[in-house]
Amino acid sequence: IQVVETESGLQVLEIQEPFAPEEASPDDAPDQEGPGEGQEAVPGEPPAGGDAMPDAGAANAAGGVGGGAATAAEDVVQVITSPEEESVMESPPVAAVQPAKEQPTAPKPATAVASPPQYRRASTGKKPPPKKKKPQGWLVTNPRLRQFSLDVAHRTPRLPRPVKKWRDADFGVDMPGLLVELSTHGEKIGSGNFGSVSTTMYQGKRVAVKVQAIPDIYGEEEWAGEILDNLVSELSLMRACENHPFCVQFLGAGRVDNEVFFVMGLAEMGDLRGVLEEEDCPGYPQLVRIVRDSVAGLAHLHELKMMHRDFKTPNVLVTADLRGKLCDFGFTISGECEARLATCAGTEEFMAPEMENGDDFALPADVFSVGITMCEVATKRRPGSKRFLYRSPRRMYAFEPEAKSVYNNLCRGCPKRLVQIAEACCRFVDTERLLATEAVDEMNKLCADMGIQV
Known part of the structure; x- marks a missing residue:
């Protein structure tokens, strides 16, 4: 249906067959002018002078304006060919006007964009207040840090029942007097990863x-919580063993800010390796x-259900x-708690195979370290030095393949019985090793054979 607006009104053209106009390219369109006088419009073709057939939506809208005459007509209506109406037909219908295509525009020259002005606060001549620095360690003067003390350590149970846990109220050493003595008569004799040792009066x-x-658990130190637990375990166990003749003598401990001071009896000869x-x-x-005395000290720890882990x-x-x-009870832990399996502590050359292999371990792991210590005493050679007592991972860190090298390097005057006791302590299967108390009995028999009074 096509609707044409004239002076007398709207003229409706109805085509018998539906008309689907095809978009023709400008090259294919014939150069024709509008129909002259006496010519008729061909059914199915758009009138001359029209750009395109109006779309269905526009035609329906126009039909609604002109009334229902378009729906009742059935024959083809002739196009009016008067000159006045011809000019009207040559102009495109109002409803068939298509939106003009956007013409490409030339790009505008780039212009510099002014940056927004930077506003600054007017200076008052006063310096800003200094930022509060984060306290180093757990200073007792800090209210936030005072709440976290040694009393809330041990996130996991590390101490058995016979050992009483150390608390902040147990610090009783006269620290002012001790600090004065350290500053006037102190002499440093050793240091390690977690502290230093000095002698004083x-x-x-x-x-x-x-x-x-x-350690500062509020900081970024990864093992701060573990170090704190070890510190409390060491203080607790030293107090439990303070009266034992073959454990280091414990005289008390004090605290100043974030530092703890252990006061112990002095061993004039130093350590056994020296x-x-x-x-x-x-x-x-x-x-x-x-050696017998040190094994007796370890047996006392085992009676308390505590592991040393670094004998x-x-x-x-x-x-x-x-x-x-x-x-050095810094690595001590209950031999029955699950926390012992969370970390692997100790010295590799003295470590039991089950600890090296990442398996479950308990008190017999300390006895294995006792056997390696006996081998060092028998040969006066450090384990691991120049591949001596090097336990290969291919052999599951077993001691048995290296036992021959111990006999070959035995020092003059050393009884072979000492190496035999070491072999019994270093068996691969932990249940086949000697207990700490059994090792003490074997050493007592050896001392008796050598005429030594224990």
Whole structure:
């Protein structure tokens, strides 16, 4: 249906067949003008002068304006050919006007965009207040840090029932007097990863003072919580063993800000490794007794259900009368708690195969370390030095393949019985090893055979 607007009104053209106009390219369109006088419009073709057939939506809208005459007509209506109406037909219908295509515009020259003005606060001549610095460690003067003390350590149960947990109220050393003595008579004799040890005069006698900083769990240190638990375990166990003759003597502890001071009895000869490497090293009767004393100290820990986890010659102290004392309880932990499996602590050359292989371990792992310590005493050679006692991962870190090298490097005067006891302590299967108390009994028999009084 096509609707044409004239002066007299709207003229409706109805085509018998539906008309679907095809978009023709400008090259294919014939150069024709509008129909002259006496010509008729061909059915199915748009009138001359029209650009395109109006779309269906526009035609329906126009039909609604002109009334219902378009729906009633059935024949083709002739196009009016008067000159006045011809000019009207040559112009495109109003409803058939298509939107003009957008013409490409030339790009505008780029112009610099002014940056927004920077506004600054007018200076008042006063300096801003300094930012509060984060306190280093757990200073007791900080209200936020005072709430977190040693009393809330041990996120996991690490101490068995026989061992009483150390608390902040247990710090009782006269710290002002101790600090004065350290500053005037202190002499540093050793240091490690977690602290340093110095000697000084305190209450009229020579003592050893270990200084260790409390870790800051609010900081970025990864193992701060683990170090704090180890610190509380060490204080608790040292107090539980303070009266044992073969554990290091514990005289008390104090705290200043974020540092803890351990006061211990002094071992004049140093540690067992240092004694073995001296030129005037004592004879094997005295060395065997020193080893026996340290194993007796370990047996006392096992009676308390505690693991040492770092039994070795540097952790055996030697007094002036050549007696041994077990020390360094920083890695001690309950032998029955699950937390012992969360971390692997100790020295690799003295470590049991089950610990090296990542398996479950308990108190027999300490006995394996005792056996390696006996081998170092028997040969006066450090385990791992120049591949001595190197336990290969291919052999699951077993000791048995290396036992022959111990006999080959046995020092003059050392009884072979000491190496045999070491072999019994270093068996691959932990249930086949000697218990700590059984190792003490074997050492007592060896001392008796050598004529040594224990």
